[in-house]
Amino acid sequence: MSDTTPVIPDQPEVCRTVDAEERGVWRRVMDRFADHCRARSLFVLHYCTGCGAIELPPTITSRFDMERVGVSPMVTPRQADILLITGYLSVKTLKRVILSYEQMQSPKYVLGFGSCTINGGMYWNSYATVKRLDQYIPADGFIAGCMPRPEAVQQVFLDLMKKIDAGQANAWQDYYLNYDRYLGNQMALFGEEWHTPVDVIAEAEHYGYVGDGTRGRFTEILDRHAAYALRDAPEDYPERGANERLLP
Amino acid sequence: MPFALPFDMTSLDLLMAIAAAATVLLYLFGTARLGGYLATLLHGAALAVTVAMGLDLAAGAGAIPSSLRLTVLGQQLAWTLDGLGWFFLLLTTGAAFFSSWYMAGEWGRVQQRARIQHGTLALNVLTMVLLLSAGDLLGLFIGWEFVSWAAFAMMIQAGGPATQAAYRYMLYALAGAMALFAAILVVHGAAGGFGFDQMRAALPDMSTGMLWTLFALFAGGFGVKMALVPTHLWQAPAYSYTPGASSAFLNAVSARMGLFALILSLVKLIGFDTLAGLRIPMTGIESTDILAWVAAITMVVPTYIALMQTDARMLLTWHGIGQGGYMLLGILVATPLGVAGGLLHVFNYATYQMALILAVFAVIHRTGTADLDELGGLITRMPLTYVALLMGIIGLAGLPPMNGFVSKWMIYKALIVTQQPLLSIAAFVGTLGTILSVYKLIHNIFLGQLRVEHREIREAPWSMTLPMLVLAGIGFVTGFAPGLALSIVDQAQAAMGVALLPHHLGGVVLATGSLNMLWVVGVLVGAIGVGALIFYVLGNRRFETHQYDNYAGGHFLSADIRYHFSHEFYPGLARVIGPWYRGWVVRMEHGLGVLAEVSGDLWHGVFRAAYTPLYVLIVAVLGLFWAGGAGGFGS
């Protein structure tokens, strides 16, 4: 039942903003050095999105000790490098996951943990869980199985490290370059009122990650609407329940 | 004499004339369109004269006499200004200059009664000149009364809570005046006159009991104005609710008049040696020890009361009381280092406290509130005010590179060198409390989430930001090169009869550890530059985001959510010292209020019964003075 073979799917290769060949030697050496360090220091966001989180304490604690290879948990998305989607994503969680992902600083990596992130897994016919993670945020790797063993988690980390070291873990750029597509998928699920406080387009412009797919049909919708203060939000405002006013 | 004066006027006469003219002119034209700039001009002139006097004094002029003379009871009253008085005079005219500058522009235009604000400010300067240049005890008393009433006039102008506090202040001031009056009577009985020299001559013959009485009466009488600890309760509300620049003026110099008078009476007249001889029998506790402990308690207790305040002005004025303790403590150490530290702190305090109060009033001017719980995030809207406040709080907290650090360092050092560990610990602990509360001040006003209703406000006008920035700048410059301020302090120290502290531009050299602020500040600024270099060179360039893009446990923030921590900023600490604060301070406040009322009545009764003739006489003198004050000039 628990098939724990780690799977790193073939990502569509996203090219860097500047071709490595065009850079100076110094920049290339620095990039190489930075990648080397990035691969050896991975902070995992402490966000138990699903039941897979139960295997994270064993992975991190004394028996498997991920700090040996430089992986340690971090609390807020600002500090984290890796967003580990530990299992199924309910729609409500997915909103938070997207916010957390956007608040993380690039380069950032997403790992889908368990079969549910690949294709819904055991909850294939559940109305509440999202079936494919990589529709909504770009993922760097998946682990199949339910639930994957700590060894499998370690293996996927090691594979990811190899990828980072080789400068190939660039799925995060895809989010900037094809933001419109991801936003469209998100809006299809959450409704057109969907937005996060993070200004992804401005960030892409600031750092030069604007591609053909950055802006489009859906980002235009985003530009149009304002964030509602709940008092005058329309009745069908998506987060009405969650953000309901606490203050009297 | 840098420039010739007509009619044989001395520069002190000129100063008095300017101050008197300013009082009249500003009362008349304070509301006029350019009245504010007239005030700035007049106070600027007064400041210039003061600086000129300083050059004279530095050139060895001794004391600057005034032509103003009065003869009362066969005693000739004269006014002369020596180095000590000049030091405080410089602060007074300086504070008045910056205050009037601040009031000159937009502030004056929006005030209901700018005329009164300008007039009372000038009146205060005038009375302070009289006090600071008093040549004998009677003159001192008269000046003291004038200053009290002038400050009262300044406080009641706003009405509301300030008036309440002002009445309370008058109550204390009357009690203090009574004590002072009694002291003068004691001296008069022993020396047969009011002159300073007569008193000095009579000192060796006085009995210990009489000296103790004098010490207690002077310390009590002047201590009220300084708000030393049991008499501290009036000051914070009285100074806080006075509007704008007047509050800054009161904070910066008004309470320092008490310090001046204390130094004059205890150090200059009685002298450290005599005081050191006064011991409580069997214990070896000297009279100055008692005062030093009062000063130490004044340092610590009001500081922690300040920590509990939610009004920015109250917070600062409570700190003002605490800072007074540092000055007195430094002076009471009685070594050149300590006295210089105490006096330097007077100067430094005036610069940063004014900057702070002015900045807070700039915030009030724009937002309409000083409630620390209702502000936040103003840094994006009022960056210059933020800079002034930031530099001010660094000074108030006594951290490098601002000047507050230098004077505090000298006080700590003097205490450690003279092996007074408990007093130095008290000084350190007071500073720690200050750091906590100033962070609360700047955080709650300028940091955190910007409230939506403050989204549109603008920076304060230049007429308001410039004075506070200049003051903060003075604070930085005298922090970088404390030698500048120490040379000013030298004047006062020489007049006090205390040995001068050898110093150089950057600080002092001592065998037990020196301080060279040129190096400290230089390296600090350089290192921050290195930090900036590291920040900008290493790593990709920054992307500035907005306040709703923030960690909230994965939740989405919106504008209607109050996501700002400001009320009860130190809950853990409040839980530890809160019961003590509520139980002890509040009860003491109540008890002291009652005590002051009762004792005020009591003193009144005693004096009216026992010394009715003398009391009437003094009142007559005051009346005479009022009548003939103007005529006195040039005679």
Next chain:
Amino acid sequence: MTLLADLILMPLVAFVVGLLLVLMARRVRAKIERRVGPPFLQPVYDIVKLYAKKTQVSHGVMHDLAIMMLLGGFITAEIFLPVPGLDGLAEHGDLITLVYIMMVPMLGLALGVGSCANPNGSIGISRALTAMLAYDVPYVVVIVGACISYGTTNLIDIVQIQQQGGPATWGAATMPILAFAGLLATHGMLGKEPFEIYIAPAEIATGPMTEMSGKYMGALFVMQCFQLYTVGVLYTTMFLGGGENWLFFLPKVFAVIFISVAVTNVYGRYKTDDVIRWMWKWPTGIALVGLALVMVR
């Protein structure tokens, strides 16, 4: 020329030693938790990784300035902290100056965190300042006692007095009670459990670090190096006789920090007010006893 060398070398040495101290702290923790722990270069990897982040989010100019003040303050502190062979500017600023210079980066950090507009950070700073008030009261007593005992506040002189007299004149030998109180206060200063109230991930989601990312977080990691180094060296200088050379000096510094990081792993974290109560009761009481002994002597 020597001065220039000092100015450059002292912060660099502090940083490198600080990296080793951080590594030691993490390894010790790993050993107590019965695991392997991070590789040798892990502190370096972490810092480089954070500085090499490709997006760096800032919450305004004060946020950036805070980072500069943080680094600048600690660099200055290192220059005023004499170590074997490198006196730096210790002649021009004494122990009191150093103690207050060390507050500059804290103030900078506090301002920067405040401008991040996150209540978690503000609560963290509120707690950090409360903790500072708690541990600095005994620390001040210790410093005053030590200064009176040595008769000077000049750090170079303090080291020389202890160096010339040998171990019998070390602060730890002449005023053991003060030295013990100083160790307790030092532990509080390092912000380790049970006094780790201002990081407290489970309570305020790591407080001041909440909104720090990329090089901002990297600067905090650098700060941690400097902080461990400064606190360790200061204690060594005051009570353990400094060192004639680095061979004797560094083990002492590591020992001071080791005590702290070893103790911390077997404690939970106190509540805020209990930290104040504990600090004002035990270390302060002990320090006052030590101070009384110093004064009597």
Next chain:
Amino acid sequence: MKQAQVPAVLESVLHEIPGIQITPKEGSRVRVDVAPGALPAILELLKGQLGFMHLSAISCIDWPQTDEFELVYTVWSHEQKMTVSAHVTIPRDPGEYVSVYDIHTPAGFFERDIHEMFGVRFDGSPNLRKFILTSWNGPPPMLKSFDTLAYVEETFQWVDYRPEWLRDIEAKGGGIDSEGEGAPS
């Protein structure tokens, strides 16, 4: 076990209530069928007289055949060591019932849950705000009329999962039977 007698204590307390039907069930459980109007009184009675303090659960069952909701109140008595499940049936339309929050505090959660999942309204329940399905705009999902698979097919997309080894098997005529019927037994 199935033929156990109705406990005497229960019988003695409940016999006065008209239209009640008591059936012993597995273990210590007794099923009590009551009219909708009598339920709060029965719960009160059980709580007061027999110590049925503990409300284990309120379960809702949707019966589209009869167009009814069945509500099952399962209570436990620490004194009698016994479970009673009280069954009431309410019409689907309008789907309203009274809250028993003032008798059993835990009812607050269950009623909120049932309101969310089935759309049943409980008068007097303290808090019927959404709890789990705050991001949900569709019909109450636990209704039998809501087809979760159809919703999924309409809302989500699937990964096309055809790895090499599966293609090999398919080439030989095997593979995954996506219909789920007729799987090898």
Next chain:
Amino acid sequence: MRPQNYRPVAHPPSHEYELYFGPNHPGIEGNYAIRVRLKGDVIQEAIADGGYLHRGFEKIMESRLWIQNVALVPRICVPDPVPMEDSYARSVEALGGLEVPERAQWIRVLMLEVSRICAHLFTFGGNAATIGLYTNMFWGVSMRDLFLDIFEEITGARIYHMYITPGGVRRDLPPGILDKLSAVIDELERRAPEFDDLFFDSTVVMNRAAGCGTMTQEQALSWGVTGPNLRACGLPFDLRRDDPYLVYPELDFDIPTETAGDALARMRVRKAEVQQSIRILRQVIARLPSVKGPIRCPLPNPLAWNVPAGEAYARAESSKGELGFFVVSNGGDKPWRVHVRGPSQMHAVQVLENLLTGARIEDIAQIMFSLDACPPEVDR
């Protein structure tokens, strides 16, 4: 989203502010959120916000075969899955009139108690981590791993065993597993004093946990509290004794209680329960070899198994409290309705909200972890 798109709204004139504990917060157990309104650091109001782990179990179980659901049920509560399997199995057995062979019952008790120890060790670790005592967490979790190895050897999986099926268990115990289990138990007993030193004897823990999140017995009863949390208030209510199932009547064990009703008492009850579980396991290990027989009663073709119509309520004492499965069958091959009553549905919502009101920021995580609330159980 552009910052300028934020629509301005005036803040209410209040000194209160909001904090979000979770879902992305280390002070929260699992994916769950508490929104708190605070003044200073004192909580004025707490609102539990769940649903982040909602998978619609009750819905999708209706669309799967009775036997297929065996794979789903353990996933309802992640840290303590075995009672879920067992309760589901017993409810189906009650409906279908199946008699579980005695050996299977003993094996089930073994699984249940090992799972209880695992869950409690996990809670210890979490509770210690909330107050910064990470060493305890690291040790506790790695200790739990030894038990997970036992699970793995018995069932083939570490977390989700899918081992207990209606009618018995999936397969017999592998040879030698009982010796291994008793070795692990001995190891746990050997290590126990270390946990005592770190946690229960620590002044810091005493200081923080004593008086934290206190509830009286009356409050606990009226709020529907069960399990260790209720026993910490002094009421010895344990379904293994009060509404016995499986072979628990044949076993000799105590029901530990405490009277204080605070976080410390709750943790002490759990510690005592671990000792009782060890006691039970020792008895099971001694007894099991002598219990022979089948491990499963004969079942009809599971793919075409129409369970007789009716309803059944099976409850068990899980590590968190009363766990109930209310299962309704209409005589079809799939359940008509499954209602899961998890203990945390009380603990994590109403009880938590009540206990948090008036508490302080530093207590939030401690209270949540000491209640051992399990969010997936609430969300299902």
